[in-house]
Amino acid sequence: MSTPPPEHVRAAFGARTAEPVLIENGPVWRCGDVALRQAGSPAEASWVAQTLGELEVPDLRIARPVRSSDGRYVVGGWAAFRFVPGRPEPRYDDVVSASLRLHEATRHLPRPRFLGLRADVFAMADRVAWADERADLDADLGGRLFDLLSERRGELSTPAQVVHGDLFGTVLFDGDAAPGLIDFTAYYRPPEWAAAVVVVDALAWGGADDGIARRWSHLADWPQALLHALLFRLAVHALHPKSTQRSMRGLERAATKVTELL
Missing domain, CATH: 3.30.200 (Phosphorylase Kinase; domain 1)
Incomplete structure (x- = not known):
């Protein structure tokens, strides 16, 4: 508590x-x-x-x-x-849409200096997912699937910028009011990647319908954005001390849907 x-x-x-x-x-x-x-x-x-x-x-x-x-x-x-009223709801397409609007507004922001000092699991997983760093990943908790999928990793054409990389479950809804944003977990990656993280999380743990990945396929570099988002979550899962086989099953479901678009 x-x-x-x-x-x-x-x-x-x-x-x-x-x-x-x-x-x-x-x-x-x-x-x-x-x-x-x-x-x-x-x-x-x-x-x-x-x-x-x-x-x-x-x-x-x-x-x-x-x-x-x-x-x-x-x-x-x-x-x-x-205080902003509301609570998270499974309105994942609305979250993706909010992500795109948010990152249109953050395009001008300079890269925060503190990003280079982060050493937590999420920062390490981010660097591993983009091949900026290597780490020993638990094979049974995501490392084996990471190694398999990383062979299909390619480049994204959209430039990196300041993005919120953890919007799933943190955007608040209050009836017909506009979505609410109460925090900002900063990363320096393409905006499509941030939207893709929402989709991967929704597929893995939010009970999203199978079509959510295809509904946003008009976004630039979408298959690779999804793949990088999936690699990020797999690396987090493989590195995090509280990960379980149960939560891994959600990532395996997300991987099935992402690889259909590659």
């Missing part, structure tokens, strides 16, 4: 008297109209806050950052933003 933000943190963000309520999507603690989440990296959390504070994306509700009383984005390891 996540520990609620301490009183001095709530006070710094103008929410001293609000009772923290644990909600999904993070985990995140709602304190009135302010939501707080722990910030693992102050530099990355500050970048996310500044980015979400300045982005303007059509038909997307963006959680704007809340500065502390002394102007900081991060206090005591916590970052704050305006």
Whole structure:
């Protein structure tokens, strides 16, 4: 269970008297109209806050950052933003569409310096998937399938840019309102790849229909975008200490649908 933000943190963000309520999507603690989440990296959390504070994306509700009383984005390891109502729903085509709109707006952003300092499982898996690095992958938890599919890896013509690489399960829906975005997990890859990660995740673990991969085949380099997204998730799965054979079955289903388009 996540520990609620301490009183001095709530006070710094103008929410001293609000009772923290644990909600999904993070985990995140709602304190009135302010939501707080722990910030693992102050530099990355500050970048996310500044980015979400300045982005303007059509038909997307963006959680704007809340500065502390002394102007900081991060206090005591916590970052704050305006509460955006909603919850994840299996509206995966809407998530892909939101991804494309979002990344049209992030094309101009320079590559964040903190990306080169990341050493977590997801950063390593990203580099392995794009053949920027090698790693020992657990054969039974994705490594064997990774090796098989990586032989079909090719180039993407779309240039890399700042993208959100983890939109599955994090985009919020609230009735007929526009989708909500409350965080930004930055990668520097082509925008089609970010959309493809949503599709791979939806096929593997979201119960998406078999046709979702084909519905977006008009996007540039789509088969290779899907393949790189699948390789990324396979590498994550093979490296992550909490991976299981059960979750591997979902990736095997996704692999079947992706290879049909190669």
